[in-house]
Structure formats: C-alpha cells, structure tokens
Amino acid sequence: MATATTDSAARRFAVACGVLSRFVKAAGPVPMPMSAYGAAPRVGALQGPDGPPADGAQQLTIFYGGRVVVLDGCTPAGAAELIRYAAAAASPPVAAPATALVDIPIARKASLQRFLSKRKGRSITALDDPPYSRPQEAAPPPPAKKRKTEASSWLTLGSLGDMHAQ
Amino acid sequence: MGGEAPEPGRLTRALSILDGSGVPEEALHLVLAHVDDPRDREAASLACRRWHRIDALTRKHVTVPFCYAVSPARLLARFPSLESLAVKGKPRAAMFGLIPDDWGAYAQPWVAHLAAPLECLKALHLRRMVVTDDDLDALVRARGHMLQELKLDKCSGFSTDALRLVARSCRSLRTLFLEECTITDNGTEWLHDLAANNPVLVTLNFYLTYLTVVPADLELLARNCKSLISLKISDCDLSDLIGFFQIATSLEEFAGAEISEQGELRKYADVKLPSKLCSFGLTFMGTNEMHIIFPFSAVLKKLDLQYTFLTTEDHCQLIAKCPNLLVLAVRNVIGDRGLGIVADTCKKLQRLRIERGDDEPGMQEEEGGVSQVGLTAVAVGCRELESIAAYVSDITNGALESIGTFCKNLYDFRIVLLDKQERITDLPLDNGVRELLRGCTKLRRFALYLRPGGLSDVGLSYIGQHSGTIQYMLLGNLGETDGGLISFAAGCRNLRKLELRSCCFSERALALAMLQMPSLRYVWVQGYRASQTGGDLMLMARPFWNIEFTPPSTENAGRPMEEDGQPCIDRHAQVLAYCSLIGKRSDYPQSVVPLHPA
Numbered sequence A: 001m002a003t004a005t006t007d008s009a010a011r012r013f014a015v016a017c018g019v020l021s022r023f024v025k026a027a028g029p030v031p032m033p034m035s036a037y038g039a040a041p042r043v044g045a046l047q048g049p050d051g052p053p054a055d056g057a058q059q060l061t062i063f064y065g066g067r068v069v070v071l072d073g074c075t076p077a078g079a080a081e082l083i084r085y086a087a088a089a090a091s092p093p094v095a096a097p098a099t100a101l102v103d104i105p106i107a108r109k110a111s112l113q114r115f116l117s118k119r120k121g122r123s124i125t126a127l128d129d130p131p132y133s134r135p136q137e138a139a140p141p142p143p144a145k146k147r148k149t150e151a152s153s154w155l156t157l158g159s160l161g162d163m164h165a166q
Numbered sequence B: 001m002g003g004e005a006p007e008p009g010r011l012t013r014a015l016s017i018l019d020g021s022g023v024p025e026e027a028l029h030l031v032l033a034h035v036d037d038p039r040d041r042e043a044a045s046l047a048c049r050r051w052h053r054i055d056a057l058t059r060k061h062v063t064v065p066f067c068y069a070v071s072p073a074r075l076l077a078r079f080p081s082l083e084s085l086a087v088k089g090k091p092r093a094a095m096f097g098l099i100p101d102d103w104g105a106y107a108q109p110w111v112a113h114l115a116a117p118l119e120c121l122k123a124l125h126l127r128r129m130v131v132t133d134d135d136l137d138a139l140v141r142a143r144g145h146m147l148q149e150l151k152l153d154k155c156s157g158f159s160t161d162a163l164r165l166v167a168r169s170c171r172s173l174r175t176l177f178l179e180e181c182t183i184t185d186n187g188t189e190w191l192h193d194l195a196a197n198n199p200v201l202v203t204l205n206f207y208l209t210y211l212t213v214v215p216a217d218l219e220l221l222a223r224n225c226k227s228l229i230s231l232k233i234s235d236c237d238l239s240d241l242i243g244f245f246q247i248a249t250s251l252e253e254f255a256g257a258e259i260s261e262q263g264e265l266r267k268y269a270d271v272k273l274p275s276k277l278c279s280f281g282l283t284f285m286g287t288n289e290m291h292i293i294f295p296f297s298a299v300l301k302k303l304d305l306q307y308t309f310l311t312t313e314d315h316c317q318l319i320a321k322c323p324n325l326l327v328l329a330v331r332n333v334i335g336d337r338g339l340g341i342v343a344d345t346c347k348k349l350q351r352l353r354i355e356r357g358d359d360e361p362g363m364q365e366e367e368g369g370v371s372q373v374g375l376t377a378v379a380v381g382c383r384e385l386e387s388i389a390a391y392v393s394d395i396t397n398g399a400l401e402s403i404g405t406f407c408k409n410l411y412d413f414r415i416v417l418l419d420k421q422e423r424i425t426d427l428p429l430d431n432g433v434r435e436l437l438r439g440c441t442k443l444r445r446f447a448l449y450l451r452p453g454g455l456s457d458v459g460l461s462y463i464g465q466h467s468g469t470i471q472y473m474l475l476g477n478l479g480e481t482d483g484g485l486i487s488f489a490a491g492c493r494n495l496r497k498l499e500l501r502s503c504c505f506s507e508r509a510l511a512l513a514m515l516q517m518p519s520l521r522y523v524w525v526q527g528y529r530a531s532q533t534g535g536d537l538m539l540m541a542r543p544f545w546n547i548e549f550t551p552p553s554t555e556n557a558g559r560p561m562e563e564d565g566q567p568c569i570d571r572h573a574q575v576l577a578y579c580s581l582i583g584k585r586s587d588y589p590q591s592v593v594p595l596h597p598a
Helices: A002-026 A076-090 A110-121 B008-018 B025-033 B038-045 B049-058 B072-078 B092-096 B108-112 B133-143 B160-169 B189-197 B215-224 B238-247 B287-299 B312-319 B332-345 B372-381 B397-406 B430-439 B457-465 B482-491 B507-516 B535-540
Strands: A058-064 A067-074 B061-064 B084-088 B123-127 B149-153 B156-159 B175-177 B182-184 B203-205 B230-237 B253-258 B279-283 B302-304 B327-331 B351-355 B387-392 B412-417 B445-449 B472-476 B497-501 B522-526 B545-550 B574-579 B593-596
Touching: A058 A076, A067 A076, A110 B092, B025 B049, B038 B049, B038 B061, B072 B108, B092 B522, B108 B133, B133 B156, B133 B160, B156 B160, B160 B182, B160 B189, B189 B215, B215 B230, B215 B238, B230 B238, B238 B253, B279 B287, B287 B312, B312 B332, B327 B332, B332 B351, B332 B372, B332 B387, B372 B387, B372 B397, B397 B430, B430 B457, B457 B472, B457 B482, B482 B507, B507 B535, B535 B545, B535 B574, B535 B593
Parallel strands: B061 B084, B084 B123, B123 B149, B149 B175, B156 B182, B175 B203, B203 B230, B230 B253, B253 B279, B279 B302, B302 B327, B327 B351, B351 B387, B387 B412, B412 B445, B445 B472, B472 B497, B497 B522
Antiparallel strands: A058 A067, B522 B574, B545 B574, B545 B593
C-alpha cells in the first residue's frame, strides 16, 4: 500500500537525519530563521564568497524520493531545525480527531431495561449471598465522556422474537 | 443430450416451450404453485406478462418489508389468492425508544383492504405497527371465520376488548401471537373467552405484555385446547401454575412464569413440569431455583436465561446439563467461563444470543462480560451455529477470524462492543472482519457496532468488498472519513436494508453512498454530521425514493431513560429513506420533515 512505503521511507529519512544532526551539532549553534519546511534552494545571506564562512554555514544537500535539494549557506542551527522537521514528519501522525463523530452511547432494548429496573427494586437475595463471593474488582474507570446522563441511545440486536425460530 | 443438433422442427417446439406459449395454462399454474421462495417468485413474475399473471394468481404469501413501500389496495388486488400476509412498520429503533409514538405505521389501510376480494387469507402478521381496536374489529368481520394465524409482533394501540372479540369470533385460530405488544388491560376475560372458544389453539404467546393473568383461565385453556404445545404468558408466579402444568401434558414450550420469592423452596417444590417440555424460560430464577430445570435439562432445545438472576457459576452448572440445546439466550453474566461450557456441551447449538447486563457498579455480576476468549471457544466448539448476537466487552481480530473459519453455517452475525472497558485488546478489527466475511459465505444479516478506532476506512471498505449476499446491515461507530463510506458503498451489490448509527459521515457522503448501492431499498441513519435542514440529502433524490428527515432537536429533550424502563425520544437527527411506489405518506408526525417528495 502507498501509505506503508511512505511510512518506511520516512523512517529511513529520519534515521539519516539523525546521523546528520550529530555531525551538525558538533559545529555549534547560530540561530537562523527558516521561512518554511523545504526551504528555498538559495539562502545565501550569510554566506561569504570564498572559503568556509565565519558562522559555520555550509552547503546542505538532501536526497529524498529521487529528488535532490541543495541548500547553500545552511547554518548548523538551520540544519538542525530542518532535521527536526523531518524527524517530526517521520513519527506516527497524531491520531486524527474523529471528525465530529457524534457521541451517542449504546442504547438498551426496552424489554431488558425493564427487567434490569425490576431487579434493582427487588431484594436480590440470590446475588447477596452467592456461592462464590464477588471478586473485588477495581471500580470501573468513570466514562471519560459522561454518557450515562445522555438520553439512552441505541443498538439493536434483533428482538426476542428472533430467538423463536419462524 | 445427444451429439447431433436437433432437427429444425424439434428446435421450434423447444423454443415454444421456453416462451410458454406452447404450455397449457394449467401446467404453468401447477409448476409455479410449487415455487415458494420469494426471490424465485420475483424472478418468475418478471419473465413475461403471462408468467406475471400466473404468479399473481398463485402467490400464497407476501412479506411487505416496509409498510410505506407499496399501496395495500394495489398489492392485495394483485394477489387475490393470498393466504398469508406479513407487513412491517416502524424502524427497528422503535424497540429502543428512539421513534416517537405518533411516527406512523398504522394498520388501518391494510386491514381495510383485507375483506371481500381475499377469499383465502388465513394468516396475518404485523410487526411494529399501530393496531387499534377498530382495526381488529374490521379484521375479524372480514376474515374472522377463516383466520388461523394472527401475529401482532411488538404492536401497540389496542386493548383486551379487541382480544375478546378475536377470541369469540375466530374459532379456527391456531396461533395467537402478541409478544411485546403494548395492550391496554381492560380485564382478563379475553383469556377465558379464548380458552372457551378455541379448541384448535396450538400456540399462544402474550409474553412481555404485562397483562394480568388468572391461573384458572390457564387451566381452562389446558383442558380445552388439547393441541396446545406452545404457551408464553405475562407474569404469573410459578407456584400458581402447578394445576396448569398437571393438565397441559402435551406442552413443549413454555415461558413467562416468574419466581416472585427467592429461596422459598417449599413454594415451588410441587411444581412438576410437563414431560415433553423442551423450550423453557423462567423469570427471576435464581441459584436456589435452578434445580427445577434439571429433570428435563437433557432434552432441552431452547433455553432463555435473559431474565434470570443466575451467576456465572450457575450458568456453568446448568448449561453443562444441556447437551441438546439448539437455541440459547443469556445475558453477558455468562462470562467467558460459561461460554466455554457452551462450547464443550452444546454441540448442536444453532442460535446464540448474549444480551447486555447491568453495567452499574454494585449491580455488576461476578465474572460477567464476554470477550474474544469466550467467542473463540464457541466458534470452535459449536460448528452448527447459524445465528450469533453478542454484546462483548473485549474483542480481537483472531476471534472474528475463528468465526469465519469454523462457523460456516452462519447467516446472521451481530456484535456490539460495549463501551465500559477503556482499552480494547486488538483494534482496529479490519482484518478480522474481512476474514469473517470471507469465511461465512452464507451471511445474510450483519451488525457491527464498535467505537471510534474500531474499524478504519480500509476496514469499512472490506465490509463492502466482502458483503456477498448480505441483505441487512447495522453499522455503528465505524470508519474514519467520508471516503470510507463511499468505498464501502461501492462494494455492496446485494444490500437491501442499511442502518447506520453514531458515525462521522457528512450528509453529502451519505447521499452519495446510498446512490451507489443497486439493491438498497431502505436506509435509516441516526448520529452523523447532520445539518439543520438535511439539505445535502437531496443529492440522492430520485423517483420512487422517499427521503424523510427528523431534524436535530433544539430543545433539551435528552432526559435519561425513565426508571420504569419507559424509553424517551433521542434528540439526534434521523434520516429514513426508502423505495416507495406511493409517494409521500400522509400520516407523518410533526417531528418528521418529508424532503422528497416534498
């Protein structure tokens, strides 16, 4: 699948960036603003015409997906920042918010609801003294969304009538 | 067939037989009379006008899956020899209190046309419809003398007065089915009248109707109706039925008695159940009353434990004694341990239902809750399963794969993932669902209700891709984006009825998806990215396709379910779209906006 190959390619890129960043950090930081991810090919402002520039800016070449990007005068800090972007892109994407997923709790069938209400009202001697004592379960985690106060919502699994074969 | 081509003369004769003109009318009648499957009938009626006419004259049974799809007059005029008619009304969500009482599905237009032209009608089955005393009066006047089977299934709107009329006028009644109907109780005479006037009664069911019952009337029933083999009643203490059971020696199926006092062993000690009993359910039965079942547990074919107080251990002990079970219904207190016993013991099991118990702390039952462990055990152990419906607390792809591998006879599969447990072992279920659908080739009905993250868009496309011959689906909390719905729809060739709930899709995507499913004739949706007016739904407007929209309620109608179990109406938007030959219905309630036809 396209997504799978992209993921593994991104991971390889991130590893390479990690190696590169170790080299870059050794050269020391000089802050340089980056306008956008995938910066413009020519950054030149701080670059001297000949020899290694005073602030450590060097040419950065990136090979990715069959394309080559060359950044002149990329300072160590700039390179580090680029690498950070790349590494962040390679990590698993933040779970996309369930786009406006309507939060409706599962509903109960009316017949069963009635039975459960009746049961609550009776003295449940059978359950109070069962042959096996109820295990001390950890209290169930309170539902993150307060579903219980919502109007009872719905799920159908068919009716009792289904049980009796036609 | 020989190796030579037939002579021209014989070929012409062969062709004329194919087009029917060479075959006598009577022969075609005889042949078609043996064709019962509704899909075969449908196909035959489309072959040519002659076959259409003969099918119409010989059709014995029609099921109308949705009462607003066709006109009663037209349908009943087409099939004058009809013996049996079934009509379904309100959306299934009505069983969960999500459909207002005045929504519609009135029986009156149907009953009105059941009189003179239909000489042969002897069975009527209405499901989730509003039936009044007047309707039953009209029915009895039209068909009472011939009526053998009357099934009012989760209907409402009538009283015991109408039942008295039925009891007195329908002497040929073999089946009276009223399960889960809402009936106004004006007295118990109806049962006495039924017992006194209907000697050929075979099946009587007024389970979950909460009507008052007089044990003496049941004893009269047992004395007079020697053919009675199935009885399901509204609540009556078991100890009051001792006399009844002594008389009803032919009884094979019984439910509706309750244990009103736990632990009162003397009270129930004299209960002796009929020897042929093989289908049973006992409300409020607890650990101390379980032994009542032991004498006939080995012959039990159907067992309903949904309304009992049994613990997990009780389930294990009881089910271990029931090797011949075909149908089992329980709550999820049965636990994985109990399902393990089912898998080891009930090798002939065909239908399994695991309902949702109480989730509240304090009411929580020990070891309750069913997971992939129990499901897998059942899949491996019960290879004859045809129908599984389960509320599970946890699930894995592996469990679904096991079902696909072992349950080759499955035609109905429904699973709901409960929302109490925060972490589910193995989500998304994309691969498991795919393998289940690929393995269970006979599947006709499928329901999958998960949570966000439960099934990705890819998984949803798998459902469409492997939908095979599935005709009905309920999908809840599935998919991630509109794209998932569209790719699902692209795969569903045979889907006729679709219910969607709590999904993330836009109105536009819903409309476009519906257009893609060639067999779709009914769709119900609640919980989606609804607009206030349902405007985008008009994208699926086309002839013979009705679109009804219930706008999201602006008022705060979200009060919780009442304590006595009376449901309240949900405030989320709803969409109902369906094929119809009769245009906009005239009886829609205030809450419903007909979008098309407008």
